[in-house]
Structure formats: C-alpha cells, structure tokens
Amino acid sequence: MKIELGKVESYVLKNLEREKLHFVLLDPEDVTPDVAGEIARMSEEVGVDAMMIGGSTGAEGEVLDGVVRAIKESSNLPVILFPGSHGGISKYADAIFFMSLLNSRNPFFITGSQALGAFTVKRYGIEPIPMAYLVIEPGETVGWVGDAKPIPRHKPKIAAAYALAGQYLGMRFVYLEAGSGAREPVPPEMISLVRKVIDVPLIVGGGIRTGEQARKAVEAGADIIVTGTAVEKAGSLEKAREKLEELNKGIKG
Ligand code: 1GP
Numbered sequence: 001m002k003i004e005l006g007k008v009e010s011y012v013l014k015n016l017e018r019e020k021l022h023f024v025l026l027d028p029e030d031v032t033p034d035v036a037g038e039i040a041r042m043s044e045e046v047g048v049d050a051m052m053i054g055g056s057t058g059a060e061g062e063v064l065d066g067v068v069r070a071i072k073e074s075s076n077l078p079v080i081l082f083p084g085s086h087g088g089i090s091k092y093a094d095a096i097f098f099m100s101l102l103n104s105r106n107p108f109f110i111t112g113s114q115a116l117g118a119f120t121v122k123r124y125g126i127e128p129i130p131m132a133y134l135v136i137e138p139g140e141t142v143g144w145v146g147d148a149k150p151i152p153r154h155k156p157k158i159a160a161a162y163a164l165a166g167q168y169l170g171m172r173f174v175y176l177e178a179g180s181g182a183r184e185p186v187p188p189e190m191i192s193l194v195r196k197v198i199d200v201p202l203i204v205g206g207g208i209r210t211g212e213q214a215r216k217a218v219e220a221g222a223d224i225i226v227t228g229t230a231v232e233k234a235g236s237l238e239k240a241r242e243k244l245e246e247l248n249k250g251i252k253g
Contacts (some may be wrong), residue, residue, distance in 0.1 A: 006127030008050070008078045008095035009172070012224075015049055016201060020218045022048045022251045024244070025082060025205065025228035026071075027055035027180070028063045033070035038237055039244075040075040046244045047252065051075070052226060053093065054082030055180075056145040061087075068092040080129070084145065085109075086117030091124040098128035099175070102162050103135055106147035131173040131203075132166025134159060136186050140179025140206065156190035160197040167198050173224075174198055178206030181229045185213055188220035195221025211250030218251055225251050 015021055024043045026036050040051050051071050053064065068090045071079050081088055081096040089096065098121070101109040121128055135148035136159060143150045151159045163174045176186045176194060185207040195202050204217045205226030214225050227247050234240040
C-alpha cells in the first residue's frame with residue numbers, strides 16, 4: 001500500500017525547490033467573497049503561491065463556502081483550508097492542512113476534531129496535508145481558543161523539540177504560529193533552531209506586517225511565510241496590492 005502525494009503538496013514541494021514561498025491567509029469572517037476574490041486575483045499577479053482560508057471563530061458553513069468559491073473563480077491559486085476545527089471544511093477547497101495543535105492542553109485540538117472531520121475530508125475528496133501546528137507566545141485568538149500552552153518566545157529549544165516530534169509522528173510540514181495579529185512575529189532565533197533540527201518544510205506566520213519582517217523570517221530559515229492581517233486590513237484594495245508586493249519582495253528577494 002502506498003500513499004501518493006497529492007497535487008497541491010507536490011506543487012508546494014516543487015516550488016520550494018526554486019524559492020521561498022508566500023501563502024496569503026484570509027479569514028472568511030473578515031472579508032466578503034468579492035474582496036476575497038479580488039485579493040486572490042492580485043495575489044496571483046504578484047507571485048503569491050497559495051491562498052489559505054480559515055479562522056478560529058465562525059469560519060464555517062456558507063460564509064466559508066462563499067469565500068472559497070469566490071477565490072476559485074477569480075484565480076488559479078490552490079486553496080488550502082486552515083481550519084480552526086472540523087467545522088472549517090469546505091468541499092470547494094483543493095486541500096486542507098490536516099493539522100494538530102501539538103501544544104494544546106486539550107486533546108480535542110490534537111486528535112479529537114481531526115477524527116470528527118476525517119470522513120468529511122474523504123467524502124469531499126479534499127487533499128489532506130499533515131502538519132504539526134505549534135502556537136508560540138503571544139498566541140492571540142488561536143492560542144486562547146485552541147487551549148494552547150504557548151511556547152515562550154525565549155525558549156527556542158521547546159519549539160524545536162515539538163517540531164521534531166511532529167516530524168517523527170509523520171507530519172510533513174511544521175507551522176510556527178505567533179497568532180494572527182501578534183504584535184511581534186516568531187523570533188528569528190526560534191526559526192533558525194527549528195530549521196536546523198527538522199527536515200520537513202517550515203511554515204512561519206503571525207504578526208508579519210512588513211517586507212523586512214518577512215525577509216528576516218526567511219533569512220532565519222522559514223520556507224513558507226503566511227501573511228493575513230497586513231493584507232486584509234490594508235485599508236483599500238490598492239493598498240492591499242502594495243502590501244502584497246512588499247511582502248512578496250521580502251520573501252522572494
Ligand atoms: C495566522 O499566521 C497567520 O494564523 C497569519 O497571521 O494575520 O498576523 O498575518 P497575521
């Protein structure tokens with residue numbers, strides 16, 4: 001028996017052979033389908049690699065479906081779900097980060113919600129991409145909702161230990177998450193230690209607002225940068241485009 005890599009994961013790995021990647025995260029609670037479609041179109045033009053859709057509160061049902069469909073209609077970028085729970089599944093998406101919040105105190109966020117969502121993912125034929133998800137201080141909403149014991153910012157070794165455990169458990173990506181809207185992104189020292197210890201691609205997000213911050217995260221060893229708030233809250237579509245360009249340049253040089 002052999003599990004074949006899906007289309008989206010193969011696309012991500014192939015792009016990673018060439019350069020560092022930029023994923024743009026939209027929370028269906030914060031954007032209308034029209035705006036989401038417009039941001040996806042601009043993201044594709046600017047050179048973003050994928051759209052991620054999800055949120056910790058209310059990114060479910062029709063609200064979620066509407067945003068995913070609008071993005072599919074306006075761009076060719078893969079849409080990867082980034083669910084807060086098994087409620088965050090849309091049959092219109094291409095793939096789903098099948099993620100486990102490894103440093104949660106609550107088994108619901110480690111394996112419980114995953115079990116509740118597994119059959120739905122299979123029924124819809126969405127490509128699951130196994131990912132270790134680690135919440136770093138301050139953790140913001142996802143830290144609170146996910147009942148995480150956020151990893152202290154000055155303890156990179158704890159993050160590295162969890163990340164390696166994730167890899168040894170078979171997860172094919174590791175995500176260091178400072179939390180959406182975090183005042184400071186994940187510290188570069190933590191990114192570099194985790195990068196040194198694991199062999200799978202490293203995703204970093206939360207609080208990355210400028211091209212300079214994105215560049216620092218990449219220089220420290222991040223393979224994929226996720227940005228959300230900076231683009232969503234840019235103020236206008238024109239400013240969102242400028243922000244996308246700035247962030248993308250920081251990531252890809
Ligand atoms: C949140 O890491 C992502 O899950 C993105 O965070 O909204 O702060 O860019 P921001």
